[in-house]
Amino acid sequence: MKSGFDLLVQISRNSPQFTFLVGSTRVIEYANPAALQDVGPAVHGRDMCSIVHPEDWPALQCLLERLTPGEDALVSAIRLQNGRGGWQQLTGRVTHLLSDPTVQALLLQLHPQQDRQRETIGRISRALSSSYTMPDVVDAILTIGIDALGAAAGAIRLLSADGQYLELTGSAGYSDTAAATWGRCSLDAEVPAVRAVLQQQPLFLQNEEFKASYPALHHTHVATFQSAAVLPLMTGDRTIGALSLSFNHNQPFGPEDRSFLTTVADLCAPALDRGRLQRELRQEQDWYHTVTRNSSDIATVMGEDGMIHYESGSVTRILGFSTTELLGQNAFTLIHPDDIALTMKVVQGLEAGVPSQPTMFRFRHRDGHWVWLESIAVDLRQEPHVRGILVNSRDVTSNKEVQEANQRAMRALELSERNFRRLALGSGDLVCQHAVDGRIEYSSPAALDVLGCDSQELLNQQPFARAHPDDQPQLHKAFGQRFSPAFEHEKFEYRVQTGSGSWIWLETSFKALRDAQTREITGFISTTRQIEQRKQAEQMLRAQLDRYQQLLEFTASLEQLRHPVELADEALDKCLSLTEYDYGYAFECHEGEIRMVTRSAHAPALEGTPLGTLPFSERVRQALRRQEACFLGPDDAIFEPAEASPRSHWQSMCLLPISQQSELTTVLVFGTDRSVVTSAGTRQLLGNVAARLSHALDRQYHLRQLNTSREETLRALGLALEYRDYETKGHTDRVVALTERLGQALGFAGADLDALRWGAFLHDTGKVAIPDAILLKPGKLTPEEWEVIKRHPSIGYEMLHHIPSLPPATLDVVLYHQERWNGSGYPCGLAGTQIPLAARVFAVVDVYDALTSERPYKAAWPHEEAAMQLRKEAGVKLDAGVVQTFLTVLEQHNAELAAQGT
Secondary structure (H helix, E strand, O other), X not given: OOHHHHHHHHHHOOOOOEEEEEOOOOEEEEEOHHHHHXXXXXXXXXXXXXXXXXXXHHHHHHHHXXXXXXXXXXXXXXXXXXXXXXXXXXXXXXXXEOXXXXXXXXXXXXXXXXXXXXXXXXXXXXXXXXXXXHHHHHHHHHHHHHHHHOOOEXXXXXXXXXXXXXXXXXXXXXXXXXXXXXXXEEOXXXXXXXXXXXXXXXXXXXXHHHHHHOHHHHHHHOOOOOEEEEEEEEEOOEEEEEEXXXXXXXXXXOHHHHHHHHHHHHHHHHHHHHXXXXXHHHHHHHHHHHHHHHOOOEEEEEOOOOEEEEEOOHXXXXXXXXXXXXXXXXXXXXXXXXXXXXXXHHHHHHHOXXXXXXXXXXXXXXXXXXXXXXXXXXXXXXXXXXXXXXXXXXXXXXXXXXXXXXXXXXXXXXXXXXXXXXXXXXXXXXXXXXXXXXXXXXXXXXXXHHHOOOHHHHOOOOOOOOEOOOOHHHHHHHHOOXXXXXXXXXEEEEEEEOOXXXXXXXXXXXXXXXXXXXXXEEEEEEEEEEOHHHHHHHHHHHHHHHHHXXXXXXXXXXXXXOOHHHHHHXXXXXXXXXXXXXXXXXXXXXXXXXXXXXXXXXXXXXXXXXXXXXXXXXXXXXXXXHOOOEEEOOOOOOEOOOOOOOOOOOOEEEEEEEEEOOEXXXXXXXXXXXXXXXXXXXXXXXXXXXXXXXXXXHHHHHHHXXXXXXXXXXXXXXXXXXXXXXXXXXXXXXXHHHHHHHHHHOOOOHHHHHHHHHHHHHOOHHXXXXXHHHHOOOOOOOHHHHHHHOOHHHHHHHHHOOOOOOOHHHHHHHHHOOOOOOOOOOOOOOOHHHOOXXXXXXXXXXXXXXXXXXXXXXXXXXXXXXXXXXXXXXXXXXXXXXXXHHHHHHHHXXXXXXXXXX
């Protein structure tokens, strides 16, 4: 007997687990006493499959065959027949020792499943009971729970705070791609976790069921795992998330398994909810501490005897004390002696039920100086969580200093009142003194210089009696607010009529005069000056800013226009609205000829010889050669010899050359029948317009070059296949041309039509990965070879979907052009409108070209037969509406060819 075999027999003799040593022919060579007691003594020498339930043997046999020498694997729940003829559910592990010369057997160690479940629940319970924070709970479930449950991977997803999303809280065993795919999903997503949460029911999915229910996730899950369980996490009747488990083997999920997994989920849910509440509590505490630490006010809690129990963080910034330094001290000992009676009165009033009012007093700073505080107290002695008086205090030292400064200023103003009129006499501004209602009580002699009237004429008038009617409502409304507590001074700008009848702009500053004791307004002093020149400068500045704004808008509009005539029209409209000119033209320059392409509204018609043959003056010719703007007045000649003067049109004009790639391509001409002087602003504006138009034309040129290069590149990719399969030569160009015409007939335009055409170029890209022996095979393909051919749409998609410049519709054509209306196509078996429109459009063209093209296995069909076949497949394999439009397009196409004699 082999020494290793004997050692295993000796070790397992007293083990409570069922231990079997099974030979290479599946014959049981040894069973320990625990196993013999349950399955009976006659088990030695029997085939292992004779005691395993028939339904469980295939899975166990598959597991044993997959084992490699020395490998250890989990045995899922299997049923063994006991000596009484019944079946017992067992689980455990198997070790491959057939290659060990001292053993030469498979070691099976099994135990009743209920024992494993109790052990598992115990392990998870112990781990969760010692975990309090959310990361600890998640880690316990993922590291201990997944292993104890025999799963290969697991993930926890919890509902977001707004209840609209499932968010990945933690995962283990999944690839980064899978974790990223499921990281955050809305509750309308087609994923198992969402379904389990919404239905509040667990999901148990085996391989084929997962594939059928969730085809979009199949490639990320079933490629690695064989079965999955998704368990809703619930506390009471409230769902907080889902626990997902994935298994390497095809777990049968019997009733006991389902009940067990649901129990584990019910065990995890309260721990996760506890961790979430712990996290929210921590966040709330952090928020509270941060707010109180950074609050501008001091929050103090003290007893009725003044003993301080609490100070918020602002006490350090305002009074210099730490938050614990004042605890246990009496607040009244730190208040200024002159203010103690006032503050104690407030506290006594609280005891009598009198509401507290804001109270100002001085409190000693830590370094000894006094700080003015404004405080309000609230009696919270009956609140069990406070049991004291809450005092909120803010630093008003600066306000107090300002008040004192104002008082000193008012005293100084009162002392200087007797000098007021003497100073007003020497001022160039109009100085007036007003009564409380605004009436003018005094006016300085400067009224004659500012308003053109005698100062006596202003007495007893309201301050804005001479204001322009359009300005009066706003002035009266603003001046009516002068009695508000915050009013100190205000400025008003308005127009008034002078003694000569003209209107001028004034600026008046009003300052309130207040009683030193009551702070009530006793009158006003106003100072008025002319601001006509400033207003004119502001108007010029606004006009200039408006020009720049419109130039900026013009630049932005150029990015949206594509046709040169559209660019020219936009430039003419914008320039005419911003310059002195009344009409304009755009001329195209080509090989020395000048041709008008557009003109503005109301522009006079051009008569006579084409402009390209006219003898322009040397000044105009030089400007065109140098590509510089040329400005002409009434006395400047346009032609040579000079035309008769005065001209009926074009009294003043501007020629603005526009270049593309440094070549003169366009000339904008602006004119007016008036004699005008072109301002420097207009010259600068037109220069900027020329530069921006040149940039726009250069950009369009480069875009055309780029589009041409892209079209040629995509066509080259499509033609590459034709060099592998000469039998399909010309297929790419034909289907691209027909697809573009069909797309236009169906309303495709712009970027959508480009995407459709590019899909036609690239539709068979995946065939580059098909072996020549299959792709070029002249005879009929075998079923296996046909399966290889059917992979080319998916291969093409994988090759192309990483290219960021390819739009989704192009990739739709590549991936779905072999799908069929009735769902019989490939690779995904989509049906009807599930198939993207671009793919349905191209599928019709592709089928037609295949029918009408010669192949090694068939002759080319005539157009009539191909059209008949398309009608048969309409509504069956092809979109009927697209087929009908395509046949109409073909008829028009064939009619055009017949008309051309082709």
